[in-house]
Amino acid sequence: MPSPGGFEVPLWRALAVFRMASLAYVCVLAVRDADRYAHPYAVAALVLVMIIWTGATAIGYARPAWRRWPLLLADLGVVLAIVLATPWVVGRTALTHGVPTMGVAWMAGPVLAWAVSGGRRRGTVAALLVAGADLATRERIGQSSFTGVILMLLAGVVVGHVARLAAGAEERLQRAVELEAATRERERLARTIHDSVLQVLALVQRRGADLPGEAGELARLAGEQEAALRALIAGGGPVVASLPAGPEAVDLRTLLSRYASSAVALSAPATPVPLPRRVAGELAAATGAALDNVGRHAGGRAWVLIEDEGATVTVSIRDEGPGIPDGRLAEAAAQGRLGVTQSIRGRVSDLGGTVRIVSAPDAGTEIELTVPRAVR
Secondary structure, eight states: OOOTTGGGHHHHHHHHHHHHHHHHHHHHHHHHTGGGOSSHHHHHHHHHHHHHHHHHHHHHHTSGGGOSHHHHHHHHHHHHHHHHTHHHHHOHHHHHTTOOOSSGGGGGHHHHHHHHHHOHHHHHHHHHHHHHHHHHTOSSOOHHHHHHHHHHHHHHHHHHHHHHHHHHHHHHHHHHHHHHHHHHHHHHHHHHHHHTHHHHHHHHHHHHTTOOHHHHHHHHHHHHHHHHHHHHHHHOGGGGGGSOSSTTEEEHHHHHGGGOSSSEEEEOOSSOOEEEHHHHHHHHHHHHHHHHHIIIIIOSOEEEEEEEOSSEEEEEEEEOSSOOOTTHHHHHHHTTOOIIIIIIIIHHHHTTOEEEEEEOTTSOEEEEEEEESSOO
16 A cells, blocks of 8 residues: 555655755855855855755655644745845845845745645745745846746646645545455455355255244244345445545445345445435435334335435335235324334435335335435
């Protein structure tokens, strides 16, 4: 798995190389123009400070834990101080006659550092501050001065954009690596379970299916657990990785898959059905209540269908039981038996959804639970 910030490491190294190269350029200019400076010894002292600070930032930015506001602000402050000291150490007369300022290209260092650490906006802020200080040291502002400002702004924006692209690429790569690792682990577990647990459960189910009493019940339970394990192996963990980002996104298929068994067939879309956590939880609970009613009153098999219709999601529960007689639901509510009224209708109504129950004598029952994807 890539290390955090791994894609930004080359950018920080390139920044260190740029600062050293620009420092070498400053040293060449300082030697060339030494006799034109107003205070040559002060210039030598500033060059020494620049050498020390270049080494300090190279070491500091090489450590991810130090790439924080204290170092970023100190870097900007040192560069601004050197730029603002230019009129005194170089002299106004020398500057008027074309002698370069002390910072030259070296003063772009904190701009690039801010851009790499925080993107375009942070790089733009640093560029404006450094460019403003540079313009403040000049008595006359010409086209060349504005050209330097524009180049610094472009550097901050472009490098910041590249840094954000690198961070995004690293996040996507990390998710892909995690997904691949989870898939491989699931496949390994699937092979292990298939070679042991599933075969044993299938054997118990086949041998005991026709036995009476508790042996037959144990065979039925073994068959249900076999079906549940097969569903878990076929559609487990990696599904969540393809959901939209955010802690509230829940795949409804994952919640309803726990109800799948030899007696309950689950049909779902091939792609995730993301819902807010509360909506998915309440809809799954209502589905569970409906399946409990099937088990108590209808027996036999049940079918659960998930339909993703964009703005709404519908879960249908159908059984092959005797059906619900007319007036039976109202009679049950009057007797205080509120399974359908509260556990199903109440939950779905609270979500702003609807419940449709279609039933006929000896024709089974179908319950449709429809909820909006976004609940106010």
